[in-house]
Amino acid sequence: MAKKDPRSAQxxxxxxxxxxxxxxxxxxxxxxxxxxxxQDEALLQKEGVEIADIVKALKKFTFxxxxxxxxxxESGDYQVTVDHFRGxxxxxxxxxxxxxxxxxTLYDKVTKKSLYWSDLSxxxxxxxxxxxxxxxxxxxxxxxxxxILRLKKSE
Ligand SMILES: [Zn+2]
Numbered sequence: 001m002a003k004k005d006p007r008s009a010q011x012x013x014x015x016x017x018x019x020x021x022x023x024x025x026x027x028x029x030x031x032x033x034x035x036x037x038x039q040d041e042a043l044l045q046k047e048g049v050e051i052a053d054i055v056k057a058l059k060k061f062t063f064x065x066x067x068x069x070x071x072x073x074e075s076g077d078y079q080v081t082v083d084h085f086r087g088x089x090x091x092x093x094x095x096x097x098x099x100x101x102x103x104x105t106l107y108d109k110v111t112k113k114s115l116y117w118s119d120l121s122x123x124x125x126x127x128x129x130x131x132x133x134x135x136x137x138x139x140x141x142x143x144x145x146x147x148i149l150r151l152k153k154s155e
Contacts, residue, residue, distance in 0.1 A: 007094060008034060014092050015133075025092060025124075027135025037129045043142050049151050054142075055126040057149045058117060062104045072107075079107040089120045093128050108148045115140055115148055 012033055017024035029036060044051065064075050065082035072079045085101040099120045106115045121138045124130040132139040146152045 008032070011093055020090060020092050023137040025130075025136055025138070026133030027137070027139055029133025029135060031133070033130065036131070036133055040131045040142050041129055047142075047146055047152060049146060051125060051129055053151060054145055054149065055122055057151070058104070058106075058115075058122055058125075058145075061106050062102070062117075062119070062122075065104055065106075077108055077110045079109065081105045081107075089118070091120070091123060091127075093124075093130075095123075095127065097123060097127075099123055106148070111148055113144060113148050115145060 014020050015025040015033060017026075026033075031039070041051075044054075061075070061078065061080045062082055065073050065080035067073055068081060070081070070083055072081045081104070083103045083105075085103070087101050088098045089101055091097040091099065099118075102119045104117055108114070116138065117140060118138055121132070121140065124132065125140075131142060
């Protein structure tokens with residue numbers, strides 16, 4: 001479980017649009033950051049999937065996609081595209097963590113669904129169990145991740 005951060009009010013404020021990033025991290029979600037984390041963690045626990053396994057799989061696709069230098073790279077059922085931008089982003093949890101602006105798009109030819117994440121999204125999931133608020137530009141629904149990455153446990 002992610003530990004409750006004593007500075008959570010300030011963190012919540014910084015996650016709003018226009019504070020640290022133009023689009024923010026919360027979308028139209030009215031829940032607190034802690035509540036979002038708890039509910040996503042509960043879902044993954046129910047599905048029996050570890051956050052570490054999700055992050056490992058997503059990082060692998062970013063690694064594969066980098067070779068395309070912005071063009072799509074074929075990888076099994078998937079097509080992965082990595083775009084690299086100038087500059088850095090900072091972790092909204094006051095982590096003093098500087099993360100490069102790199103975005104990965106993963107298209108799954110089987111479900112015809114896509115996932116879209118930044119390196120900062122991966123950091124937020126890996127270190128803070130935070131998938132971002134509903135409607136946020138970089139929100140990934142845990143259900144979609146499990147379906148697209150085939151991480152769902154068989155019934
Ligand atoms: Zn952080």
